[in-house]
Amino acid sequence: MADGKEIGLMILRLLVGLLYTVYCMLEALVLTLIPRRYRRKNIKGNIALVTGGGSGIGRLMCRQLAAKGAIVVTWDVNEAGNLETVRQVVEKGGQCRAYTVDLCNRHAIYSTATRVKEEVGKVDILINNAGVVTGKNLLDCPDESIIRTFDVNILSHFWTTKAFLGDMISRGKGHIVTIASAAGKFPCNRLVDYCSSKYAAVGFDDTLRLELMAEGHTGIKTTVVCPVFITTGMFEGFQSKYFPILKPEYVAEEVVDAMLLNTPVLMLPYTLKINLLLNLILPQKVLLYLSNVLDITHSMDNFVGRRKNQ
Numbered sequence: 001m002a003d004g005k006e007i008g009l010m011i012l013r014l015l016v017g018l019l020y021t022v023y024c025m026l027e028a029l030v031l032t033l034i035p036r037r038y039r040r041k042n043i044k045g046n047i048a049l050v051t052g053g054g055s056g057i058g059r060l061m062c063r064q065l066a067a068k069g070a071i072v073v074t075w076d077v078n079e080a081g082n083l084e085t086v087r088q089v090v091e092k093g094g095q096c097r098a099y100t101v102d103l104c105n106r107h108a109i110y111s112t113a114t115r116v117k118e119e120v121g122k123v124d125i126l127i128n129n130a131g132v133v134t135g136k137n138l139l140d141c142p143d144e145s146i147i148r149t150f151d152v153n154i155l156s157h158f159w160t161t162k163a164f165l166g167d168m169i170s171r172g173k174g175h176i177v178t179i180a181s182a183a184g185k186f187p188c189n190r191l192v193d194y195c196s197s198k199y200a201a202v203g204f205d206d207t208l209r210l211e212l213m214a215e216g217h218t219g220i221k222t223t224v225v226c227p228v229f230i231t232t233g234m235f236e237g238f239q240s241k242y243f244p245i246l247k248p249e250y251v252a253e254e255v256v257d258a259m260l261l262n263t264p265v266l267m268l269p270y271t272l273k274i275n276l277l278l279n280l281i282l283p284q285k286v287l288l289y290l291s292n293v294l295d296i297t298h299s300m301d302n303f304v305g306r307r308k309n310q
């Protein structure tokens with residue numbers, strides 16, 4: 001048990017924490033007044049690796065990173081999509097290398113990481129973006145789909161980060177971006193496996209950030225991204241009556257910007273933070289009632305997902 005002296009010291013630290021909170025809030029306010037272009041970091045010549053770069057927001061982020069002067073590496077299980085990303089980046093004068101890798105295979109991740117280090121160099125920016133969705137009720141979800149969801153949406157983050165973080169630490173700089181989802185903060189019908197994997201992705205980033213700070217690796221930044229529905233095709237058939245639907249170009253741009261600005265948490269739309277607060281304070285019964293009223297319970301009724309030829 002803490003004695004009186006320790007409790008006194010703790011109270012003092014809490015008061016300092018309160019002052020620090022006010023300072024951070026003022027800092028955030030001042031920063032919003034400074035245009036983003038003055039606050040972005042320079043990534044010219046950096047090596048940026050994007051998983052799932054063969055389509056959707058992954059491809060768009062590859063294009064944007066290359067446009068900012070980064071040497072881009074895209075990893076995807078879809079070879080044709082991956083090569084199309086390289087074509088689009090190179091066409092605009094950027095540099096991009098594609099590696100076909102199945103993120104469900106931990107050994108393939110490690111061996112491809114070794115190849116990237118030998119053939120391209122040490123990774124400065126890692127964007128864990130690849131994702132899959134099953135879109136079925138738990139009892140209809142085949143075990144293999146649940147395992148695949150966890151393999152791609154969260155376990156692969158462990159393997160890629162373990163493969164590249166050491167180099168970042170030894171150079172004292174780097175950035176790890178976790179593409180989670182609003183489904184990593186809020187539940188949604190027919191997404192038990194998907195939401196669980198995204199909640200885990202949010203936890204991965206939160207805890208990694210804390211660990212890096214505790215170990216003194218302050219040069220390595222992390223960003224977690226939680227967007228609502230995006231029209232990439234991944235969630236084809238998803239219906240959103242009361243929540244905004246985001247354009248892939250907007251999301252990709254905001255994610256790259258969040259990384260360039262060292263923003264730790266990106267919620268899209270930004271107003272999602274209000275929902276988070278409500279989620280914390282409202283009783284569970286009210287939250288379930290609201291899910292019904294806002295039709296979240298039926299948003300996956302017509303889900304078809306990404307078709308093979310998309």
Ligand SMILES: NC(=O)c1ccc[n+]([C@@H]2O[C@H](COP(=O)([O-])OP(=O)(O)OC[C@H]3O[C@@H](n4cnc5c(N)ncnc54)[C@H](O)[C@@H]3O)[C@@H](O)[C@H]2O)c1
Pocket residue numbers: 051052053054055056057058075076077078081101102103104129130131132152179180181182226227228229230231232233234235306
């Ligand atoms: N589309 C949305 O509504 C939405 C909303 C919030 C978050 N997200 C998240 O954003 C990320 C990108 O999604 P998107 O909408 O661009 O989807 P997308 O389907 O266009 O892209 C996902 C990419 O991941 C790749 N991939 C899947 N399994 C893989 C594996 N085993 N190994 C390697 N690559 C694999 C796919 O081939 C594809 O290129 C995902 O993590 C997704 O969960 C999407």
